[in-house]
Amino acid sequence: MSKIIEILGNNIRNLRKERNWTQEQLAEKAEISVPYMTQIELGKKQASLETVENIAKALSVSIDELFRSSPSRSKSINASLKTFESSLIKSLTTTVHQQFSNLRI
Numbered sequence: 001m002s003k004i005i006e007i008l009g010n011n012i013r014n015l016r017k018e019r020n021w022t023q024e025q026l027a028e029k030a031e032i033s034v035p036y037m038t039q040i041e042l043g044k045k046q047a048s049l050e051t052v053e054n055i056a057k058a059l060s061v062s063i064d065e066l067f068r069s070s071p072s073r074s075k076s077i078n079a080s081l082k083t084f085e086s087s088l089i090k091s092l093t094t095t096v097h098q099q100f101s102n103l104r105i
Helices: 003-018 023-030 034-041 049-059 063-067 073-103
Strands: none
Touching: 003 023, 003 034, 003 049, 003 063, 023 034, 023 049, 034 049, 049 063
16 A cells, blocks of 8 residues: 555544544545445545545545645644533533523422
8 A cells, every 4th residue: 555545544534533423424425435435544445536525525624634644733633622612512501401400499
């Protein structure tokens, strides 16, 4: 397997996991089959430029980001912060609802 295909597959997998998406979800958004997505992530199949463009659009990243040997750290931090923010809001909302439920007579 060539290094560029390996980098592409690793970056796609890492970006997909940052978003907590399954391969099925990304494949659907990129309009490709799940087995093909699996093969791309594993570096066993070479994706066409059109497929790479569809995957980049689905992940909301630039095509060049998919080929960087070290993915952008700021994107990873932003994705982590969004996940943390979502979890925090959910937790706070649950706590507030529970408190108000306890106040009812």
